[in-house]
Amino acid sequence: MNYTYILGGIVIASEFEIEELTPSQEKADVTLKMGKTPENLDNTVTKKVLVQINANEVLLQIPDIAKFWIINDKVVIIEVLHPDKIIDAQKYILSFILGVLSFKKGFYPLHGGGVVYNGEAYLFTAHSGAGKSTTIAGLQQRGFTALADDICNLYVEDEKIMMHPCFPRFKLWEDSLEMLNLKNVGEYKLRSDLQKFLVPVLNDFSITPVPVKRIYLLVEDREGKTFMEEVKGKDKMEILRANNYKPWMVKAFNILKEHFGLMGSISNKVEIKKFNRPLNKAKLNEMYDFLIADITNNGKS
Amino acid sequence: MVNLKKFIWLVSYPKSGNTWVRLFLHALQNNASLESLNKIDSTNGIASSRFIADEYLGIESGELPDSFVQTLRPQIFTKWAENLAGDTIVKVHDAAFHHGTFTFPKEVTKNVILIMRNPFDMAASYANHMQFSIEKAVLALCNGNNSLAKNNKRLNNQLTQYMGSWSDFYNSWKNAYRNDLHIVRYEDLKNNPIEIFTKIVEILKWNYSHEQICAAIQAVEFDKLKNLEDKKGFKEKPTHTKNFFRKGEVGNWRNEITNEQANLLVNRHFYTLLELGYIDENGKILF
Numbered sequence: 059m060n061y062t063y064i065l066g067g068i069v070i071a072s073e074f075e076i077e078e079l080t081p082s083q084e085k086a087d088v089t090l091k092m093g094k095t096p097e098n099l100d101n102t103v104t105k106k107v108l109v110q111i112n113a114n115e116v117l118l119q120i121p122d123i124a125k126f127w128i129i130n131d132k133v134v135i136i137e138v139l140h141p142d143k144i145i146d147a148q149k150y151i152l153s154f155i156l157g158v159l160s161f162k163k164g165f166y167p168l169h170g171g172g173v174v175y176n177g178e179a180y181l182f183t184a185h186s187g188a189g190k191s192t193t194i195a196g197l198q199q200r201g202f203t204a205l206a207d208d209i210c211n212l213y214v215e216d217e218k219i220m221m222h223p224c225f226p227r228f229k230l231w232e233d234s235l236e237m238l239n240l241k242n243v244g245e246y247k248l249r250s251d252l253q254k255f256l257v258p259v260l261n262d263f264s265i266t267p268v269p270v271k272r273i274y275l276l277v278e279d280r281e282g283k284t285f286m287e288e289v290k291g292k293d294k295m296e297i298l299r300a301n302n303y304k305p306w307m308v309k310a311f312n313i314l315k316e317h318f319g320l321m322g323s324i325s326n327k328v329e330i331k332k333f334n335r336p337l338n339k340a341k342l343n344e345m346y347d348f349l350i351a352d353i354t355n356n357g358k359s
Numbered sequence: 360m361v362n363l364k365k366f367i368w369l370v371s372y373p374k375s376g377n378t379w380v381r382l383f384l385h386a387l388q389n390n391a392s393l394e395s396l397n398k399i400d401s402t403n404g405i406a407s408s409r410f411i412a413d414e415y416l417g418i419e420s421g422e423l424p425d426s427f428v429q430t431l432r433p434q435i436f437t438k439w440a441e442n443l444a445g446d447t448i449v450k451v452h453d454a455a456f457h458h459g460t461f462t463f464p465k466e467v468t469k470n471v472i473l474i475m476r477n478p479f480d481m482a483a484s485y486a487n488h489m490q491f492s493i494e495k496a497v498l499a500l501c502n503g504n505n506s507l508a509k510n511n512k513r514l515n516n517q518l519t520q521y522m523g524s525w526s527d528f529y530n531s532w533k534n535a536y537r538n539d540l541h542i543v544r545y546e547d548l549k550n551n552p553i554e555i556f557t558k559i560v561e562i563l564k565w566n567y568s569h570e571q572i573c574a575a576i577q578a579v580e581f582d583k584l585k586n587l588e589d590k591k592g593f594k595e596k597p598t599h600t601k602n603f604f605r606k607g608e609v610g611n612w613r614n615e616i617t618n619e620q621a622n623l624l625v626n627r628h629f630y631t632l633l634e635l636g637y638i639d640e641n642g643k644i645l646f
Binding site: 105106107108109118120121122149150153154185186187231232233249250251252253254280281306 | 409410414415416417418419421422423424425426427430431434435438511512513514515516592
């Protein structure tokens with residue numbers, strides 16, 4: 059294999075270069091290759107419109123772009139459907155394929171990203187489009203080290219909840235690029251019909267696993283107020299259940315017991331807060347000040 | 360063969376009374392009690408929900424070009440139907456077709472209730488909803504490419520809904536479903552609520568008494584809904600709009616749009632207006 063990378067704690071050997079990823083010298087967990095893929099899988103346990111899953115294989119079919127066949131969690135075969143679509147195809151490695159491999163490796167893949175403060179991770183989760191990337195990119199500009207933008211792989215080590223950083227890119231919309239003065243830093247479009255970009259994290263991207271201190275659920279406050287709410291008890295489990303990378307995969311991969319065990323550990327050991335704030339550009343600085351105060355004053359915003 | 364005919368599509372152009380009907384159905388199922396607008400559970404949401412699309416595609420729809428997602432929507436509805444225990448009412452603002460794709464397959468459709476409202480009254484309400492001028496609203500109602508939630512600068516929580524003009528929208532559903540289509544006029548709901556809401560309950564084959572239907576109609580009187588919105592808000596209100604519920608009156612267009620704008624709507628939609636009884640054969644507006 060020509061290239062080896064580390065991505066969310068998973069070491070990947072690849073036939074082709076993936077410029078978004080961080081190089082690694084460790085032994086590969088998974089191999090990426092180009093090749094032919096099947097039309098259908100036998101004995102499927104889960105069938106979505108674009109995804110088929112059986113006991114040992116996962117097949118993702120993206121019309122006109124590429125097909126991805128994951129075999130025994132060890133090999134990913136990619137069939138690009140048009141020569142112009144190689145770069146587009148690679149973007150699915152950073153999302154869906156990473157998500158599958160994360161579940162299979164026993165991680166809890168939180169849908170979100172985070173930053174480091176005083177050696178501990180502060181993570182941000184929410185549904186897509188809720189402002190996770192803008193929050194993290196803005197915190198990085200205010201001196202925090204970025205850890206991940208889309209998927210945070212959490213696991214237990216020495217009774218602590220740890221996370222593996224992901225890959226050094228932010229996914230940002232054009233207005234966020236402008237607000238954060240990140241235009242012309244090497245960004246390129248995530249999709250040709252969207253003003254959304256993959257932006258390189260220019261410095262301070264950590265690749266070392268970090269203990270997790272707190273998870274913030276980002277919530278839009280439509281009345282324009284900014285405030286924190288501490289989450290307790292079973293509500294923590296519900297937030298964790300709803301905000302893993304793909305909740306349906308837990309059942310599809312038959313990992314309910316292991317996954318809920320890990321969620322229970324995270325729920326016991328990690329603080330969770332709802333961060334309610336308006337989605338209002340004019341109040342962005344106020345939002346960052348409030349959040350930074352909560353992080354640096356140990357939860358007292 | 361498993362019967363997947365589970366969807367009751369509650370179809371309308373925006374600001375035509377769809378939410379009012381959904382709130383009525385909710386009140387009917389809850390002993391005419393309507394404590395908050397935010398607990399509508401008589402429907403399982405809107406057909407354009409990105410959450411639903413993501414769930415049944417298997418990957419996030421935001422990772423695919425919108426044109427792909429539109430072609431996959433019939434398959435999304437089929438997968439959704441496979442996972443439903445029973446009949447499900449779903450709000451729809453899309454036209455029945457998009458670029459030759461029949462978006463709402465007959466194989467998963469139990470009923471279609473199409474709510475139409477005269478475009479003269481709709482114009483100001485639609486302008487308020489979209490936060491643009493009435494002039495722009497009138498042009499949008501005449502625009503064959505009119506759509507909702509189309510945005511390449513933000514990931515909307517709804518997929519793009521291609522509606523076409525007000526007539527295109529009506530004709531698409533009429534052509535797609537012909538005799539299986541139940542058409543309800545907003546004006547009839549306002550003027551004869553007991554008769555028309557009872558008809559909707561009959562279409563759904565729900566078993567409620569005349570008294571229960573009347574009580575539910577009273578619970579969703581316009582002033583009550585407006586009051587509830589003022590007190591407790593409404594999560595379906597667009598962020599930058601002051602109120603979801605505005606006036607809801609029939610014939611108020613005379614105070615809100617110009618004669619030129621009314622004439623433009625008559626010219627553009629003449630045969631649909633005539634067919635629905637909104638104008639006479641001379642083009643005179645009847646509401």
